[in-house]
Amino acid sequence: MAAVEIKNLTKNFDIEGHAVTALSNVSLTIEKGDIFGVIGMSGAGKSTLVRSINFLEKPTDGSVYIEGVDLGTLSERELRRMRSRIGMIFQNFNLLEQKNVIDNVCFPLEINGTKRKEAKKRALELLGLVKLEDKAKAYPSQLSGGQKQRVAIARALATDPQLLLCDEATSALDPQTTGSILELIREINEKLGITVVIITHQMSVVTDICKKVAIIDNGRLVEEGLVEEIFSAPKSDAARELLSGKKVSYKPLEKLEEGRRIRIVFRENSAYEPVIANLILKLQIPINILKAETQNVGGKAVGEMILGLPDNSNQQEDIILELKNAGLTVTEVHENE
Amino acid sequence: MNENVIAMLISGIGETLYMTLGSVIIGYIIGLPLGILLYVSGKNGLRPCMPLYRALDFICNIIRSIPFLILLILLIPFTRLLVGQSYGSTATIVPLVVCAAPYIARVVEASLTDVDAGVIEAAKAMGASNMQIICKVLLVEAKTSLITGFTITTGLLLGYSAMSGTVGGGGLGDIAVRYGYYRWQTDIMVITVILLIIIFQIIQTAGMKISKKLDHRKR
Incomplete structure (x- = not known):
C-alpha cells in the first residue's frame, strides 16, 4: 500500500470573488520509505500540495489517501487523529516562542493526551536523536536557525509518525546548515523507515536527498520520476529551468546550426574517463567548455557540461556521435530570451 | 491636616482600588471570552x-462609541436593578464593566491576532x-501581549473610576x-491627584x- 496517494487533486481558492486555481488535476503516488521531492518555482502550487496531504487545505476536487485511508471520508475528530500521525516541519520552524525546547517537543504529545512524564522521556530521546540534549531548557529565541529546525524535527517525530512532510524546511537556512538538516532527514528516513515528502524550490535539495521527484509548474504536475533520470534528461521546460537556474531549454537533438550548444551529462563510469580530452585528441576539433559541474545526485557523482560546438555541421555530428558512444546523455541547449 | 481627612483619603484609596480591580476582573470574565470569540x-x-463576528463587532463599537460619562448616566436604571442603588462604589462597577468589556474584547482580539499564523498551522x-x-497555543503565545493589555485596561479603568466621582461614585475621584471642586479645598484635590498618579504608576x-519577565522571545 502506498504511503500517500493523491488522485486528481484540484484546489481552487476564492480570492475576492475570483476563482484562482492553485492545483489542477494532480495525481501522485508516494511509496513507503521513499524520500520524495516536490519541486517548483514559488507560486507553482507545491505548498498547497503538501497542505493537501494532511488536509490543512481541503481539496476542491479529487482525493488523498494516507496508507489507503481516504481523508475526505474522515470526520473532524478522525482527521485530527490522522494528522497527529503525520509529522510536519516548516520553513519558519513555527516553534512556540513562549515554551522552551523540551516543552515544544512535548507539545504534540500533550495534545494527544500522553502523560507528562512519558512525554518528557520521549522528548529527551528525540532531542538526543537531533543532538540537542543540552538545549532542553533553552527557548527558541536563543537558538540558531539550524537548531530551531532540529527542534521542529524532534517535535514532528514525537508522535511516531509514519510520514514526515517538509515544507521548504531548508529555505531559510544557509547552505552548510541545509546540508546538515538534510543529512538528519536522511538518517531519520533510514533509521526509522519514515516516508519523507520534501517540498522545495532548490534543485540541490532534491538531487542531494530525494530518490524520486515530481515537478509542479503552474498548478500542474509536469514531470515525475527518478531524480537521476530527470537530472540527466529533463523533459519539461520547468525541469530545465529548475536545473539551470534560468530560462533555458534542452531540446532533443536535431540538426545543429551555427553557434549551437549542447548539454552532456556524465554518470557513474563515464565520470571517471577523460571523455572530452579523448574526443579532442581523436577528432582534432577544438571544443569550447562553457560550463562544467559535478553534483551529488542520489548519492552518485553526476557531471554536467555545456559545450559550444564549431560551426561546421559535419564536425558537430562527429562530436555528438563520439559523445553518445561514450555513454553520455546529449541534449541541445536553447536560451529563451 | 486632621485625622478625618486622612481616614477619608485612606478609605478613598480603598474604594478606588475596589472599583478598579472589581471592574477589571468582571470585565475580563466577560471581555476575554468575547475577545476570543x-x-x-x-x-x-x-x-x-x-x-x-459582525454582530459582536457592531455591539462592541456601539458601546465603545458612547462617552463613559453618558454611559454612567444612561445605565442608572440598569445599575439600580442590579445593585439596588445607583451611587457608591459597588454601583459604579456596573457601568465600568459595561464600558470595559468591549474594550477588553478588542484588546484581547488584537493580542490573539498577533500570534504567528505559522504556529497555529x-x-x-x-x-x-x-x-x-x-x-x-493562542493564550500561551499571546501571554505577554495579554498582560500588557490588562495593564493598559486597568489604568484606563482607574481613570474612569475617578470620573464616576462626579455622580457620587465614591473613591478618590469623588x-x-x-x-476640590465644590468646597474650593485645592490642597485635598492636589493630594488625591497625586495619589491617583502614584497608583497608576504602580499598576x-x-x-x-511582569509582562517583560514572562516574555521568552527576546532576552
Whole structure:
C-alpha cells in the first residue's frame, strides 16, 4: 500500500470573488520509505500540495489517501487523529516562542493526551536523536536557525509518525546548515523507515536527498520520476529551468546550426574517463567548455557540461556521435530570451 | 491636616482600588471570552463565521462609541436593578464593566491576532482541536501581549473610576470633586491627584515588569 496517494487533486481558492486555481488535476503516488521531492518555482502550487496531504487545505476536487485511508471520508475528530500521525516541519520552524525546547517537543504529545512524564522521556530521546540534549531548557529565541529546525524535527517525530512532510524546511537556512538538516532527514528516513515528502524550490535539495521527484509548474504536475533520470534528461521546460537556474531549454537533438550548444551529462563510469580530452585528441576539433559541474545526485557523482560546438555541421555530428558512444546523455541547449 | 481627612483619603484609596480591580476582573470574565470569540469567528480565525463576528463587532463599537460619562448616566436604571442603588462604589462597577468589556474584547482580539499564523498551522498539523489551539497555543503565545493589555485596561479603568466621582461614585475621584471642586479645598484635590498618579504608576510599572519577565522571545 502506498504511503500517500493523491488522485486528481484540484484546489481552487476564492480570492475576492475570483476563482484562482492553485492545483489542477494532480495525481501522485508516494511509496513507503521513499524520500520524495516536490519541486517548483514559488507560486507553482507545491505548498498547497503538501497542505493537501494532511488536509490543512481541503481539496476542491479529487482525493488523498494516507496508507489507503481516504481523508475526505474522515470526520473532524478522525482527521485530527490522522494528522497527529503525520509529522510536519516548516520553513519558519513555527516553534512556540513562549515554551522552551523540551516543552515544544512535548507539545504534540500533550495534545494527544500522553502523560507528562512519558512525554518528557520521549522528548529527551528525540532531542538526543537531533543532538540537542543540552538545549532542553533553552527557548527558541536563543537558538540558531539550524537548531530551531532540529527542534521542529524532534517535535514532528514525537508522535511516531509514519510520514514526515517538509515544507521548504531548508529555505531559510544557509547552505552548510541545509546540508546538515538534510543529512538528519536522511538518517531519520533510514533509521526509522519514515516516508519523507520534501517540498522545495532548490534543485540541490532534491538531487542531494530525494530518490524520486515530481515537478509542479503552474498548478500542474509536469514531470515525475527518478531524480537521476530527470537530472540527466529533463523533459519539461520547468525541469530545465529548475536545473539551470534560468530560462533555458534542452531540446532533443536535431540538426545543429551555427553557434549551437549542447548539454552532456556524465554518470557513474563515464565520470571517471577523460571523455572530452579523448574526443579532442581523436577528432582534432577544438571544443569550447562553457560550463562544467559535478553534483551529488542520489548519492552518485553526476557531471554536467555545456559545450559550444564549431560551426561546421559535419564536425558537430562527429562530436555528438563520439559523445553518445561514450555513454553520455546529449541534449541541445536553447536560451529563451 | 486632621485625622478625618486622612481616614477619608485612606478609605478613598480603598474604594478606588475596589472599583478598579472589581471592574477589571468582571470585565475580563466577560471581555476575554468575547475577545476570543471575535478572533475565532473573524475572517482569519479558527472558525470564521461572519454573521456572528459582525454582530459582536457592531455591539462592541456601539458601546465603545458612547462617552463613559453618558454611559454612567444612561445605565442608572440598569445599575439600580442590579445593585439596588445607583451611587457608591459597588454601583459604579456596573457601568465600568459595561464600558470595559468591549474594550477588553478588542484588546484581547488584537493580542490573539498577533500570534504567528505559522504556529497555529503547526498545531493544526499536529492534530490539535480548536479548543486546544485556543488554550495551549493562542493564550500561551499571546501571554505577554495579554498582560500588557490588562495593564493598559486597568489604568484606563482607574481613570474612569475617578470620573464616576462626579455622580457620587465614591473613591478618590469623588473626594476630589466634593472637596476640590465644590468646597474650593485645592490642597485635598492636589493630594488625591497625586495619589491617583502614584497608583497608576504602580499598576503600569508592575504590569510591564511582569509582562517583560514572562516574555521568552527576546532576552
